[in-house]
Amino acid sequence: MEQVFFGILSAFQFTNLLFVAAGVAIGIGIGAIPGLAPPLAIAVAIPLTFSVSPLAAIGMLIGVMKGSGFGGAISATLLNTPGTAAAVATTLDGYPLAQKGKPRKALKMALYSSVFGDTCSDMVLILVSVPIAAVALKMGPIEIASLLTISISLIASLAGESVTKSLLAAFLGLLLTTIGMDPETASPRMTFDLLELYNGLPISAVAIGMLAIAEVFIQLEKSREKSASDVLIEELSGVENKRVSFKEFWACRKTLARGALFGTGIGALPGLGAALAAFMSYAAARQASDKPDEFGTGKLEGIAATESANSAVVGANLIPLLTLGIPGNVAAALLIGAFTIHGIQPGPLLFTNRPNLVYGLFASMIMANVMNLTLGNIGLRVFAKVVSLPRQIIYPSIVLLCISGVYLAEGSLFAVGVMIAMGVVGYLMRKLGLSIVCFIIGYVLGPMIELTYRQSILLLRYNPSAIFQHPFALLMFVATPIVIWRIMASNKKKQRQ
Amino acid sequence: MQRSNIVLGIFFFLFGLILYFWLIPSQVEMGEATDALSPRFFPNMATIGMIFLGPLLSFLSWRQTRQLSTSPEQNGKTKKQSNQNGNTDPLNLKNVAYLFLYVGVLSANLFIISIAGFMIGAPLTVISFMLLNGGKTGPIGMVLTAGISTAVIYMMAWGVFEIPLP
Numbered sequence: 001m002e003q004v005f006f007g008i009l010s011a012f013q014f015t016n017l018l019f020v021a022a023g024v025a026i027g028i029g030i031g032a033i034p035g036l037a038p039p040l041a042i043a044v045a046i047p048l049t050f051s052v053s054p055l056a057a058i059g060m061l062i063g064v065m066k067g068s069g070f071g072g073a074i075s076a077t078l079l080n081t082p083g084t085a086a087a088v089a090t091t092l093d094g095y096p097l098a099q100k101g102k103p104r105k106a107l108k109m110a111l112y113s114s115v116f117g118d119t120c121s122d123m124v125l126i127l128v129s130v131p132i133a134a135v136a137l138k139m140g141p142i143e144i145a146s147l148l149t150i151s152i153s154l155i156a157s158l159a160g161e162s163v164t165k166s167l168l169a170a171f172l173g174l175l176l177t178t179i180g181m182d183p184e185t186a187s188p189r190m191t192f193d194l195l196e197l198y199n200g201l202p203i204s205a206v207a208i209g210m211l212a213i214a215e216v217f218i219q220l221e222k223s224r225e226k227s228a229s230d231v232l233i234e235e236l237s238g239v240e241n242k243r244v245s246f247k248e249f250w251a252c253r254k255t256l257a258r259g260a261l262f263g264t265g266i267g268a269l270p271g272l273g274a275a276l277a278a279f280m281s282y283a284a285a286r287q288a289s290d291k292p293d294e295f296g297t298g299k300l301e302g303i304a305a306t307e308s309a310n311s312a313v314v315g316a317n318l319i320p321l322l323t324l325g326i327p328g329n330v331a332a333a334l335l336i337g338a339f340t341i342h343g344i345q346p347g348p349l350l351f352t353n354r355p356n357l358v359y360g361l362f363a364s365m366i367m368a369n370v371m372n373l374t375l376g377n378i379g380l381r382v383f384a385k386v387v388s389l390p391r392q393i394i395y396p397s398i399v400l401l402c403i404s405g406v407y408l409a410e411g412s413l414f415a416v417g418v419m420i421a422m423g424v425v426g427y428l429m430r431k432l433g434l435s436i437v438c439f440i441i442g443y444v445l446g447p448m449i450e451l452t453y454r455q456s457i458l459l460l461r462y463n464p465s466a467i468f469q470h471p472f473a474l475l476m477f478v479a480t481p482i483v484i485w486r487i488m489a490s491n492k493k494k495q496r497q
Numbered sequence: 498m499q500r501s502n503i504v505l506g507i508f509f510f511l512f513g514l515i516l517y518f519w520l521i522p523s524q525v526e527m528g529e530a531t532d533a534l535s536p537r538f539f540p541n542m543a544t545i546g547m548i549f550l551g552p553l554l555s556f557l558s559w560r561q562t563r564q565l566s567t568s569p570e571q572n573g574k575t576k577k578q579s580n581q582n583g584n585t586d587p588l589n590l591k592n593v594a595y596l597f598l599y600v601g602v603l604s605a606n607l608f609i610i611s612i613a614g615f616m617i618g619a620p621l622t623v624i625s626f627m628l629l630n631g632g633k634t635g636p637i638g639m640v641l642t643a644g645i646s647t648a649v650i651y652m653m654a655w656g657v658f659e660i661p662l663p
Contacts, residue, residue: 167550175540175547220599224595392638400623400650401646453539453542
């Protein structure tokens with residue numbers, strides 16, 4: 001109990017609060033730039049956390065996650081260009097409301113809904129993570145290996161346009177993790193006698209290359225085809241057009257609660273993503289409404305439905321991450337990387353070994369929500385300006401930030417070279433429709449999968465039939481191909497329809 | 498997309514074969530510990546996955562291409578769906594040529610940074626990417642953006658992280 005209080009108290013230290021606030025501001029700023037998704041914001045922010053305490057570092061990155069959720073809604077509402085995939089559904093009602101001359105009202109509704117959804121899922125995380133971790137502690141390497149196998153298969157089946165391509169991307173990610181020293185015998189693997197590769201490919205270089213540099217290449221390509229159009233919105237005068245009254249917010253309570261429920265449920269399952277939660281919540285809100293035809297014309301309820309759902313995914317995503325060490329999406333996978341950089345292994349043992357950190361993190365999450373609300377409200381005008389910055393300034397600056405970020409993280413220009421190479425791989429993968437999500441998750445989970453498989457094989461004494469003594473693991477292994485087959489069949493059915 | 502998937506499947510199959518029969522045996526040394534699992538075990542597992550899934554992707558895509566060619570209505574629906582998903586331009590020779598240009602510019606700038614240092618190489622990187630972006634901000638805008646972004650990053654690296662840049 002003492003550790004819990006100590007953890008919560010340390011979260012309220014000035015430095016920690018400052019880093020959480022900085023994270024939220026960075027998240028909103030980057031999330032507002034079209035095309036720059038939360039994982040990219042986290043990838044860029046990771047090098048900024050090297051010199052601070054683990055709590056401040058992870059608190060800052062969670063702040064980035066939360067801030068970028070709302071940031072995505074800014075460009076979705078003002079430019080009809082979602083900053084993130086999760087904000088696509090927000091354009092449906094956010095942009096029409098802004099066009100009606102009420103951009104600030106739309107943004108405020110998005111902000112309040114986002115904070116509401118976030119807070120709800122954080123509460124669920126705080127309440128259920130300890131019992132889940134207690135169960136998870138009873139699992140051995142064989143059970144964890146089976147759980148990792150079904151999780152990565154589930155993510156691959158749901159994330160991309162094709163299950164086969166997603167699995168191929170995941171295998172590619174897994175293969176790249178084997179570069180470096182073998183964990184058991186310390187033999188060099190695919191290092192080509194380069195000393196820099198003995199520790200494997202640096203995760204910051206891989207993540208920033210695959211996400212940011214590939215995105216810059218894509219944006220450069222788009223700038224060749226057409227110039228980015230700025231949409232001018234004339235704002236109506238009058239307080240009622242600029243703010244959301246309590247009455248209006250209260251009228252959306254059911255939609256907000258439903259959205260938070262969808263987001264929490266979907267976020268807790270690895271691989272489903274915030275975009276799915278937002279669209280499901282929007283569809284449910286429309287179905288439940290007395291005036292479904294008003295949806296899509298700038299209805300506040302439409303914004304509430306999507307933003308509460310996509311933001312609720314953030315907190316819920318941390319349930320599998322903190323309790324089982326399994327990331328639910330790319331952002332969570334990058335968080336695992338950040339945990340590792342700070343010498344922390346996410347998973348059930350975290351609750352017994354570092355309870356002060358876990359509870360400090362919970363307190364930081366709640367504080368991040370308060371900061372999101374405060375900074376979002378204060379800086380609404382400033383953050384909206386980020387959207388109107390010319391691409392000619394944004395993307396070259398991002399390139400420079402990536403180069404210096406990777407150099408600061410790894411201290412070598414070789415890592416920057418790896419980042420450029422991974423940028424090319426990321427670009428080609430996007431062009432060919434291979435899921436980057438699956439690749440990154442495969443890359444991040446690779447070492448853990450290898451370790452648990454090695455341990456499992458040794459524990460089973462090279463005897464596959466010994467798996468029958470582990471019913472949970474057996475169930476998971478049997479369920480994996482069935483799940484893949486069912487999802488493939490369902491995709492095929494949808495294509496036919 | 499279906500045709501490129503067929504090629505992609507073949508590529509993964511061949512890539513997997515090269516890895517399994519040549520690269521892994523030549524680049525993964527066998528450990529001395531006899532009771533440990535071979536260091537080649539996990540790379541081989543990932544490679545076998547590719548060797549198996551590559552032809553499967555090609556076969557499924559080939560089958561879908563055949564179905565689409567026999568049903569023009571379905572073909573139109575698929576194209577429409579692809580557009581709605583917001584897919585980027587397909588990979589063509591022009592895009593690959595530009596990709597080489599971007600990578601070349603980035604690598605050249607990295608080389609300049611390694612030779613002349615960050616303070617000279619970084620502004621050149623920003624200016625070259627602003628030019629690649631169309632250079633619509635004008636020479637003063639370019640110099641200002643390059644100077645300010647370089648100075649901010651340099652000051653952050655030294656002042657906040659106390660890490661020297663090249």
